[in-house]
Amino acid sequence: MTVVTRFAPSPTGTLHIGGARTALYCWLYARKTHGKFILRIEDTDTERSTQASTAAILDAMTWLGLHYDEGPYYQMDRLARYRAVIEQLLATGHAYRCYCSKERLDEMRTAQMAAKKKPRYDGRCRAGGVPTGVDPTAPHVIRFANPQSGEVVFEDLVRGQLVFANQELDDLVLIRTDGIPTYNFGVVIDDWDMGITHVVRGDDHINNTPRQINILRALGASPPHYAHVSMILGKDGKRLSKRHGAVGVMQFREEGYLPEALLNCLVRLGWSHGDQEIFSITEMIQHFEIAHLQRAPAAFNAEKLDWLNQHYMKQGDRAKVAAELAWHFERVGIEVKNGPALVDIIDAQAERCKTLVEMVQKSGYFYTDTVTYAAAAVKKNLTADVLPHLAHLRAALAALPQWEKSAIHAVIEQVATTADVKMGKVAQPLRVAVTGDTVSPPIDVTLVLLGKARTLARLDAVLHPDFLEKNHNC
RNA sequence: GCUCCUUUCGUCUAGUGGUCUAGGACGCUGCCCUCUCACGGCGGUAACACGGGUUCGAACCCCGUAGGGAGCGCCA
Numbered sequence: 001m002t003v004v005t006r007f008a009p010s011p012t013g014t015l016h017i018g019g020a021r022t023a024l025y026c027w028l029y030a031r032k033t034h035g036k037f038i039l040r041i042e043d044t045d046t047e048r049s050t051q052a053s054t055a056a057i058l059d060a061m062t063w064l065g066l067h068y069d070e071g072p073y074y075q076m077d078r079l080a081r082y083r084a085v086i087e088q089l090l091a092t093g094h095a096y097r098c099y100c101s102k103e104r105l106d107e108m109r110t111a112q113m114a115a116k117k118k119p120r121y122d123g124r125c126r127a128g129g130v131p132t133g134v135d136p137t138a139p140h141v142i143r144f145a146n147p148q149s150g151e152v153v154f155e156d157l158v159r160g161q162l163v164f165a166n167q168e169l170d171d172l173v174l175i176r177t178d179g180i181p182t183y184n185f186g187v188v189i190d191d192w193d194m195g196i197t198h199v200v201r202g203d204d205h206i207n208n209t210p211r212q213i214n215i216l217r218a219l220g221a222s223p224p225h226y227a228h229v230s231m232i233l234g235k236d237g238k239r240l241s242k243r244h245g246a247v248g249v250m251q252f253r254e255e256g257y258l259p260e261a262l263l264n265c266l267v268r269l270g271w272s273h274g275d276q277e278i279f280s281i282t283e284m285i286q287h288f289e290i291a292h293l294q295r296a297p298a299a300f301n302a303e304k305l306d307w308l309n310q311h312y313m314k315q316g317d318r319a320k321v322a323a324e325l326a327w328h329f330e331r332v333g334i335e336v337k338n339g340p341a342l343v344d345i346i347d348a349q350a351e352r353c354k355t356l357v358e359m360v361q362k363s364g365y366f367y368t369d370t371v372t373y374a375a376a377a378v379k380k381n382l383t384a385d386v387l388p389h390l391a392h393l394r395a396a397l398a399a400l401p402q403w404e405k406s407a408i409h410a411v412i413e414q415v416a417t418t419a420d421v422k423m424g425k426v427a428q429p430l431r432v433a434v435t436g437d438t439v440s441p442p443i444d445v446t447l448v449l450l451g452k453a454r455t456l457a458r459l460d461a462v463l464h465p466d467f468l469e470k471n472h473n474c
Numbered sequence: 475g476c477u478c479c480u481u482u483c484g485u486c487u488a489g490u491g492g493u494c495u496a497g498g499a500c501g502c503u504g505c506c507c508u509c510u511c512a513c514g515g516c517g518g519u520a521a522c523a524c525g526g527g528u529u530c531g532a533a534c535c536c537c538g539u540a541g542g543g544a545g546c547g548c549c550a
Contacts, residue, residue, distance in 0.1 A: 010550045045549055102548070109547085116475035119546055141548055159479070168477055168546090176548040183550045207478060207545040230480075231543070239543075265486090268499090272487055275498040294487080297543060301485050304500045314513085352512040362511095412509080427509035439511040 003035030004197045007068070008187065010042045011053035014248040015060035017300065018202065018232045018240060021266040025229060026200045027066045028267070028288040038194055039071035042187070044180050046076075060249040064259050065281070073194070075186050082181045085189055085219070086142055086174060094218035095174055098125040099140045120170035142175040144185075144215060152210035157198075157227035157290045164210035172211055184208055188215045196224050200290070203228040227290050230270055230297040237299055244300070252305075254331075256355030258324060260316055261309035269301075270294040278311065306354040313350040313359070318343045321356075328356045329367075339367035340449040348441040348449060362439070366449055371436040371458060378432060382462060386429040389419055393430055394459040403452045409444040433462040 005026040009019055030037035039061070043049040058072070089095035100121075109119040126145060130136040147166045156162050174185040181189070191199060206228050213223045234244035252262050264279055271294065273279070273287040313321055322342040329336050336342060345363050353359040365371055396411045416426040427443045434455055440446045447455050461467060 008550090012550075042550065048549075098548095105547085113475075113546095118476040120476095162478080164478075170546085173548050178548080180548085182548065187550085202544090203479060204544050205550090208550095210478095228479080233543080235485080237542070268486065270486085275488060277486090277499050296480050298487090299485060301500065304486065307500055310513095349512095351514090416509090422509085424509045431510060437510095441511085443509055 001197060003030060003033040004038065004195050005030045005035065005200055006038040006040050006071075006191070006194065006196050007066075008040040008042050008190070008201075009057055010045060010048075011050060011057060012045060012048040013053055014056045014250060016240070016247045017249060017252075017262075017266060018247075020060065020064060020066075020249050020262075021232060021269060022200065022202060022229060023061065023066050024064075024263060024266055025227075025271070025288075025290075025293070026198075027068075028284055029198060029200065029290060030069070031285045032288050035197070036069045037067075038073070038196070039068035040073045040075070040190060040194070041071075042075050042183065044075050044183065044186050046178075046180065056250065063253060064249060064263060070194075073190070075181070075190065078186075078190070079180070081193065082175070082186065082189055083179070086181075086185075089144070089174070089218060090142065092218070094145050094215075095142050096126055096128055096145055096171075097130075097140045098143045098171075098173075099131055099134050099138060100124055118168070121172075123171055126171060139177040141173045141177055143171040144174050144211070144218070146171050146211065146214055152213050154209065154213060154223065154226060156206075156209075157225055158293045159206075159228060159295060162206070162209070166210075166214070169211055169214070174215075184211055185215065188212045191224060192216065192219070192221050198225045198227060198290075200227045200229060203230050227293065229293055230295060232269060233297050233299045235299055235302065240300065253324075254357075256328060256357030256359070257305065257309050258312045258316060258321065258356070260320075261305060261312045264308050264312070265301075265305045268304075269298045278308075310350065310354050313346060313353065313356070318346055321346050321350075325356050325359060328360045332360060334360065334364065334367050336367060340451075344449055348445050352439075352441070365435045365440075369454070369457075371434070371461075373432075374437045377436070377438045381429045381432040381438065382467075383429075386425065387463065389415055389421070389426045390429060390433060390459055390463055392418070393426065394456065394463060397447075397452070397459075398456055400452070403448065405444045405448050408447050412443060430459075434458045 007019075007023040007026050009015065009023075015023075027037050029035070041054055041057075043054070054072075061068070086095060090097075098121075105121070108122060112119045121143070125131065125143070146169045150166050152164045152166065154162055172184055173182050175181055190196075209226055209228075216223045232240055234240045236244075240247050249262070253259075260281070263281070263284070267279060267284050267288075268277065271288070271292055273289075273292065276283075276287075279287070325342050325346065326336060329342075345359065345366065349359045349363060353362060392415045393412065396415060397408070400407055400411065412426055412430065413423065416423050419426070428438065431440050431443050431446065432438060434450055435446065441449070450458075
C-alpha cells in the first residue's frame with residue numbers, strides 16, 4: 001500500500017511554524033515511504049479565507065522546499081461532491097435537516113454552560129420531518145446523526161489506543177445554511193476521496209477524530225491511520241502567538257534565517273533520532289519515524305535556531321546561502337556588484353553572525369566607498385602615536401605585488417616588529433581605519449576582501465591631516 | 475463545567491524494568507587559543523512534578539493528586 005499524506009491548511013493567514021512542522025512531518029513520511037504528499041487548501045470559511053493567504057502559504061512551502069506531489073486542491077471546487085455525499089447520508093438516515101435557529105442554539109449553549117454542563121446540540125430535529133410551522137424550504141443546516149451509544153476506538157500512531165464514548169459526541173453540523181460543508185465534513189470526504197492513508201495533524205484535532213470516524217463508518221469507508229502531533233508553545237510555555245515574536249515562516253526568512261536551519265529546528269521540536277541534532281534533508285527523510293514523535297508539547301527555542309542557523313551558514317551549501325544572502329542585501333539596497341563575492345563574505349563572516357541580516361549589517365563597509373566611523377573606536381584607536389604605523393603600513397601595502405592574505409599578514413607583522421610593538425597595536429588601528437569600527441574578520445582577510453584600492457584609499461583618508469581633527473571632535 | 479491529551483536539566487531531548495551516582499544539544503559559565511569580534515578545544519552548572527502501589531529491583535508498568543495543553547461553533 002502506498003502511503004499518502006496531506007497538509008491541509010486553511011488560507012486565513014500566513015504559514016506559521018506549527019503548521020510548517022506538521023507539513024514537514026507529513027512530507028518526510030511520504031518521502032521516506034516513497035509515498036505521495038498532497039496539498040489541500042481548506043477554504044470553506046468564506047468569511048476569512050483569502051487568496052493572499054493561499055499565496056503566502058504556497059510561497060512559504062516553496063521557500064522551505066516542501067514540494068507537494070499533488071494539488072493544491074481547493075475544497076470550494078468540490079462542492080458538488082459534498083452535496084452528492086450528503087444526499088447519500090440523508091437517504092440512509094445518517095444525516096438530517098435541522099431548522100433550529102442560531103438564537104436557539106446560542107441560548108441552549110449558554111444555559112448548558114451556566115448549568116456546568118458540556119454544551120451540545122440537544123437533537124431536537126433528529127426525529128426528522130419539518131417542525132410544525134416551519135417552511136420546509138426555509139434555510140436549514142444538515143446535521144450528522146451521531147451514534148448515541150457505544151464507543152469509538154482508534155489506534156493513534158503517536159499516543160496509542162484512544163477511546164471515546166459516543167455519548168460525549170453530539171450531532172455536528174455537516175452542511176451550513178449556505179450549502180458549504182463544515183470542516184469536519186469536508187476533511188472526511190477529501191481524505192477519503194484522495195486516498196489519504198496517514199492523517200498527520202496537530203493534537204488539537206484529537207477530539208474531532210471520533211466524529212470523523214463515525215462519519216466514515218456511516219459512509220461504509222474505513223478510516224485512515226491517525227498521528228496526532230503535539231503543539232508548539234512559545235518560550236513561556238503558552239500557546240504560540242504574535243507576542244512571541246516571529247511565528248510566520250516568512251518572518252523567519254526576513255529575520256535572516258536559512259530554510260535548512262528552520263527545518264532542522266522544527267524537526268527536532270517534537271521528534272528525535274537518538275542524540276543527533278544536525279540533520280540534512282536526506283537524513284531527516286532517512287531517519288524519520290512517526291513512532292519517535294514526542295507526545296508532550298514543545299516550547300520553541302529561539303537560541304537553538306540561532307545556533308543551527310550559524311551552523312548552516314558555515315557548513316551549508318555556499319551557493320544556496322549566497323543566494324539567500326543576496327536577497328537580504330537587495331532588501332536593504334546594497335549593491336553587491338561593488339565589492340567581494342558573496343561566498344567570500346560568507347566564509348569570512350559566518351562564524352561571527354547568527355543571521356544573514358546580521359551578516360549584511362556587519363558587511364556594509366565592503367560595498368561602499370564612504371566609511372562611517374564610530375566615534376569611540378576612532379578616539380580609542382586612531383591616536384596620534386599610531387599614525388606612523390599606519391603610514392608604514394600604507395607604504396608597505398602599496399608596494400605589495402600580490403594582494404593576498406599571507407603577504408598582507410607578513411607586512412603587518414613586519415611593521416609591528418620594526419616598531420617593536422605588539423601585533424594588536426598595529427592591527428587594531430588598521431582595522432578601524434579601513435572598516436570604521438573595532439570588529440571585523442581577521443585583519444588580513446578583511447584587507448583581501450576590501451581590495452588594494454579601497455584599503456589604500458581609506459588609509460590615505462585617515463592619514464590626511466584633517467582627519468583626526470574632524471573625527472576627534474565629533 | 476465536561477471530555478480528551480500531556481508531565482526527564484531554564485529549553486529541545488536520549489531513555490521502553492537492572493548497563494542511570496540519568497546521556498546529548500542549546501543557553502549560561504570557567505580555562506585555553508587570539509590582531510578585534512567570533513569560531514574552535516577542554517571543563518563546569520542543571521532534571522526523572524508529587525503521592526501511593528506492582529516488582530528482588532522502577533525515569534521506565536498501574537492508580538491517584540497537582541501542573542500544563544486542547545476540544546466542547548453554521549472556525550479550521
